[in-house]
Amino acid sequence: EQHTIIALVQDRPGVLTRVAGLFRRRGFNIASLAVGASEQKGLSRLTFVVTGDQYTVEQATRHLEKLIDVVKVSNISEEDVVARELALIKVRTTPTNRSEILEIINLFRAKVVDVGTLSLVVETTGEEEKIDALYDLLRPFGILELMRTGRVAMVRGKTGGRISDDVGADAVIMGRNGATAEQAVDSAPGHYEGV
Amino acid sequence: MQLTGAQIVCESLIKEGVDTIFGLPGGAVLPFYGALSGYPQLRHILVRHEQAAAMAADGYARATGKVGVCSATSGPGATNLVTGLASAQMDSVPIVCITGQVPRPAIGRDAFQETDITGITLPVTKHNYLVLDVRDIAPAIKEAFYIARTGRPGPILIDIPKDVLAGETIEFEWPSEVDLPGYNPPGDPEPEQVVAAARLINQAERPIILAGHGVLISRAWDELRELAEKAQIPVITTLLGIGSLPTDHVLNLGMPGMHGMAYASLAIDRSDLVIALGARFDDRVTGRIADFAPHAKIIHCDIDPSEFNKNIIADAPVLGDLKASLRALIPHVNSTVHLDWMQETDQLRSQHPSLFIRESDVLLPQQVLKELSDATGGNSIIVTGVGQHQMWAAQHYGYNEPNSLITSGGSGAMGFEVPAALGAKVGRPDKTVWSIAGDGGFQMTLCDLATAAENNIEVKFAILNNGSLGMVRQWQDFFYDKDFFATIYSGNPDFVKLAEAYGIRGIRVTEQREVAGAIQEAMETPGPVVVDFVVKEDEFVFPMIPAGESVNEMLEQPYVKGDRPGVLTRVASLFRRRGFNIASLAVGASEQKGLSRLTFVVTGDQYTVEQATRQLDKLIDVVKVSNISAEDVVARELALIKVRATPTNRSEILEMANLFRAKVVDVGARSLVIETTGEEDKIDALYDLLRPFGILELMRTGRVAMVRGKAEGRISDDVGAKYEQYGRNGVTSVGSSRYQPGHYEGV
Numbered sequence: 001e002q003h004t005i006i007a008l009v010q011d012r013p014g015v016l017t018r019v020a021g022l023f024r025r026r027g028f029n030i031a032s033l034a035v036g037a038s039e040q041k042g043l044s045r046l047t048f049v050v051t052g053d054q055y056t057v058e059q060a061t062r063h064l065e066k067l068i069d070v071v072k073v074s075n076i077s078e079e080d081v082v083a084r085e086l087a088l089i090k091v092r093t094t095p096t097n098r099s100e101i102l103e104i105i106n107l108f109r110a111k112v113v114d115v116g117t118l119s120l121v122v123e124t125t126g127e128e129e130k131i132d133a134l135y136d137l138l139r140p141f142g143i144l145e146l147m148r149t150g151r152v153a154m155v156r157g158k159t160g161g162r163i164s165d166d167v168g169a170d171a172v173i174m175g176r177n178g179a180t181a182e183q184a185v186d187s188a189p190g191h192y193e194g195v
Numbered sequence: 196m197q198l199t200g201a202q203i204v205c206e207s208l209i210k211e212g213v214d215t216i217f218g219l220p221g222g223a224v225l226p227f228y229g230a231l232s233g234y235p236q237l238r239h240i241l242v243r244h245e246q247a248a249a250m251a252a253d254g255y256a257r258a259t260g261k262v263g264v265c266s267a268t269s270g271p272g273a274t275n276l277v278t279g280l281a282s283a284q285m286d287s288v289p290i291v292c293i294t295g296q297v298p299r300p301a302i303g304r305d306a307f308q309e310t311d312i313t314g315i316t317l318p319v320t321k322h323n324y325l326v327l328d329v330r331d332i333a334p335a336i337k338e339a340f341y342i343a344r345t346g347r348p349g350p351i352l353i354d355i356p357k358d359v360l361a362g363e364t365i366e367f368e369w370p371s372e373v374d375l376p377g378y379n380p381p382g383d384p385e386p387e388q389v390v391a392a393a394r395l396i397n398q399a400e401r402p403i404i405l406a407g408h409g410v411l412i413s414r415a416w417d418e419l420r421e422l423a424e425k426a427q428i429p430v431i432t433t434l435l436g437i438g439s440l441p442t443d444h445v446l447n448l449g450m451p452g453m454h455g456m457a458y459a460s461l462a463i464d465r466s467d468l469v470i471a472l473g474a475r476f477d478d479r480v481t482g483r484i485a486d487f488a489p490h491a492k493i494i495h496c497d498i499d500p501s502e503f504n505k506n507i508i509a510d511a512p513v514l515g516d517l518k519a520s521l522r523a524l525i526p527h528v529n530s531t532v533h534l535d536w537m538q539e540t541d542q543l544r545s546q547h548p549s550l551f552i553r554e555s556d557v558l559l560p561q562q563v564l565k566e567l568s569d570a571t572g573g574n575s576i577i578v579t580g581v582g583q584h585q586m587w588a589a590q591h592y593g594y595n596e597p598n599s600l601i602t603s604g605g606s607g608a609m610g611f612e613v614p615a616a617l618g619a620k621v622g623r624p625d626k627t628v629w630s631i632a633g634d635g636g637f638q639m640t641l642c643d644l645a646t647a648a649e650n651n652i653e654v655k656f657a658i659l660n661n662g663s664l665g666m667v668r669q670w671q672d673f674f675y676d677k678d679f680f681a682t683i684y685s686g687n688p689d690f691v692k693l694a695e696a697y698g699i700r701g702i703r704v705t706e707q708r709e710v711a712g713a714i715q716e717a718m719e720t721p722g723p724v725v726v727d728f729v730v731k732e733d734e735f736v737f738p739m740i741p742a743g744e745s746v747n748e749m750l751e752q753p754y755v756k757g758d759r760p761g762v763l764t765r766v767a768s769l770f771r772r773r774g775f776n777i778a779s780l781a782v783g784a785s786e787q788k789g790l791s792r793l794t795f796v797v798t799g800d801q802y803t804v805e806q807a808t809r810q811l812d813k814l815i816d817v818v819k820v821s822n823i824s825a826e827d828v829v830a831r832e833l834a835l836i837k838v839r840a841t842p843t844n845r846s847e848i849l850e851m852a853n854l855f856r857a858k859v860v861d862v863g864a865r866s867l868v869i870e871t872t873g874e875e876d877k878i879d880a881l882y883d884l885l886r887p888f889g890i891l892e893l894m895r896t897g898r899v900a901m902v903r904g905k906a907e908g909r910i911s912d913d914v915g916a917k918y919e920q921y922g923r924n925g926v927t928s929v930g931s932s933r934y935q936p937g938h939y940e941g942v
Contacts, residue, residue, distance in 0.1 A: 010377060014325075059504075067377065
């Protein structure tokens with residue numbers, strides 16, 4: 001099972017090592033990881049996909065929250081999200097098959113960003129399955145290189161302009177008999193700039 | 196006033212209330228030491244190994260409740276801290292370590308004594324810092340102490356390059372607050388969680404409290420006592436929770452787990468509610484998780500939410516600082532008493548005298564601890580190393596106060612005993628501090644006897660000297676076929692001479708009767724003292740629940756006198772849980788005092804019999820197992836049969852009894868009781884013939900059997916005692932069962 005987790009972290013040197021090291025020593029499996037600036041100065045967002053069961057995700061989330069540099073962790077796997085990935089695919093081309101390749105690319109509304117005598121670089125964004133599909137169709141021609149960013153995801157705004165960090169930020173701590181108690185485990189809004 | 200980085204470090208430490216630093220200087224950290232010598236309010240204690248600095252800071256922190264501080268230089272100085280940091284991390288102890296680092300331009304270029312200590316300590320610190328600008332020093336230190344002491348405490352390392360310590364000078368500004376948007380330790384619990392937990396407590400009939408280190412960290416021992424007394428709930432303490440409730444408190448049911456008292460582990464096994472307060476369900480406590488507290492719901496009160504559902508699923512987690520959580524919980528808990536449960540736990544305590552110390556001619560280590568407990572009234576601070584002596588110290592010393600046992604629990608770092616004791620005494624000069632050492636661990640950090648002598652740190656060192664790596668040896672004895680490879684310490688020094696070489700008084704004790712006198716002499720001698728207790732070499736820590744097993748497989752000591760109650764239960768329950776089918780069972784005294792013989796008939800195939808024999812053999816109470824099925828035996832059974840008899844048919848019945856040469860032992864108006872002995876088939880035959888008359892009652896003893904004496908007077912136990920171990924390809928090798936003659940009375 002795959003789960004999408006968003007972590008809002010402080011832009012301090014070593015934060016990525018801490019996150020990666022945590023996952024390594026606790027044995028959590030990261031399928032993909034995308035890191036980039038957020039709309040808040042000094043804070044970055046990590047989007048990562050964890051493979052594992054409910055127990056794994058719960059543990060991963062809680063241990064991540066313990067890291068001092070991590071401000072908020074949100075599990076948005078169950079939410080209504082917009083998920084996207086960017087891929088650059090370098091395909092082998094010959095004069096004879098180039099138009100066929102271009103046709104496929106157009107079908108996917110992907111862009112050609114580089115043309116060489118022997119190769120084409122295709123840029124495509126979309127959900128993972130779309131990228132997988134395009135990749136599979138291009139494969140028979142010969143793939144010279146592939147770069148994928150990994151998933152970035154964001155909850156849909158809906159009417160309230162919801163933010164991914166606010167959603168799922170309340171870690172629900174479930175008891176065995178199903179009794180739940182909602183617990184805002186880590187920082188409440190106001191602890192960081194911009195909100 | 197313009198200050199250097201090093202001076203800012205000193206000023207910051209003073210702002211944080213530090214008055215003691217354990218450390219060892221070196222090139223990269225020298226500027227800090229240069230500044231330190233000008234701050235007499237910061238007492239620096241020079242150690243002989245950086246590991247001692249970290250462990251001394253740990254002992255200091257646990258004894259005082261303050262943050263312990265240590266310092267070391269870069270490279271190997273810093274890496275020598277790692278064991279101590281890892282131990283503090285595992286036991287949630289607040290310490291701050293300042294390390295020097297090579298100058299900034301040299302970082303990453305394999306400079307002299309450079310090591311990426313922040314990278315190395317990422318997994319063993321709560322947080323760490325590499326300070327690259329002198330302006331960041333004060334905020335880093337303020338943050339470090341805040342993080343170290345709040346929430347779940349832990350060690351922090353601050354790495355400062357030499358040119359930051361000794362470079363640019365700036366105006367010292369102490370920040371007014373910490374800015375940590377990613378760190379918000381829980382305080383008060385959520386009311387719903389508290390109510391849910393209270394409901395479980397009020398419903399429970401056999402509740403038990405598992406008090407862990409959190410009770411001491413949160414200083415919640417009064418609240419613990421109040422909860423326990425209000426609802427009359429027995430309290431068991433983990434190794435690190437010892438002292439939460441005085442050992443002699445009526446509700447204190449001891450320590451559970453791998454080497455805990457049998458009654459504590461059994462009580463958990465029978466409870467219907469485990470209330471874990473500041474405990475993390477470590478594997479030494481739980482054993483095999485599937486069999487831990489099988490009938491109990493779990494309440495888990497902790498300040499670290501990552502512990503919920505990590506090892507044990509919690510029915511009612513309560514997130515918060517324990518003191519606050521208990522204050523919120525107690526009003527919702529009914530004042531009550533569970534008489535049956537109290538009786539049951541009392542019975543467990545008397546049936547399983549786990550703390551019984553037997554008589555011996557050789558000095559027993561348990562006896563040393565017991566006498567120390569008596570001599571000090573349970574009021575000393577006890578610091579231990581790791582191993583058998585640590586377990587005996589946990590079992591046999593009667594701790595009266597919180598924070599009186601300081602031990603490396605989660606990590607189990609040998610060598611802890613010397614430096615942590617120094618740290619504890621420096622922190623609590625008002626208390627008597629005894630360091631309980633094993634000869635193995637003592638030799639790892641004994642160099643800091645010099646520190647004790649130099650600073651006149653009055654720690655009393657008690658070495659339980661058995662000339663071996665005791666705990667490892669015990670495992671080899673139980674699980675590795677007694678292959679004592681690499682666990683015998685034949686090159687030990689004369690510890691008394693060694694102490695004297697450091698200018699410290701040394702006392703040797705070899706006999707039981709010398710113990711009390713030696714303890715007194717040690718306490719009356721001013722300054723540090725080393726007492727070398729030469730104890731029995733191959734002593735075992737009991738009880739023991741082997742790793743990965745459960746309380747059902749617990750080994751208890753075989754040394755309790757008399758026919759121990761419970762032997763039959765053990766055998767029977769072994770058979771039940773392993774699914775062996777007992778057709779019959781006869782028990783009675785044997786010709787040897789203190790030993791009984793069980794004869795039983797097992798139905799099953801070769802595999803079943805082999806398993807039954809081997810499993811039975813494992814029970815400590817079982818001395819020898821013999822399978823005499825294939826032997827030439829005399830087998831008999833006794834039966835009493837009460838037949839319905841009327842005046843008309845009585846003679847017919849009597850005729851039948853005579854035919855079988857059975858005896859009539861009771862005559863009534865309407866019944867006869869016939870006694871018959873013989874092989875089972877004979878008894879079956881008689882029974883079948885009597886059945887048509889109407890059987891009112893039947894009692895059969897089950898088979899007893901004995902091998903025929905033949906020429907040599909063979910005994911059943913000698914026959915079949917060696918069982919064959921078959922390899923998969925049919926290769927056989929003969930193995931003898933575990934106990935040799937000599938280990939038990941009478942043979």
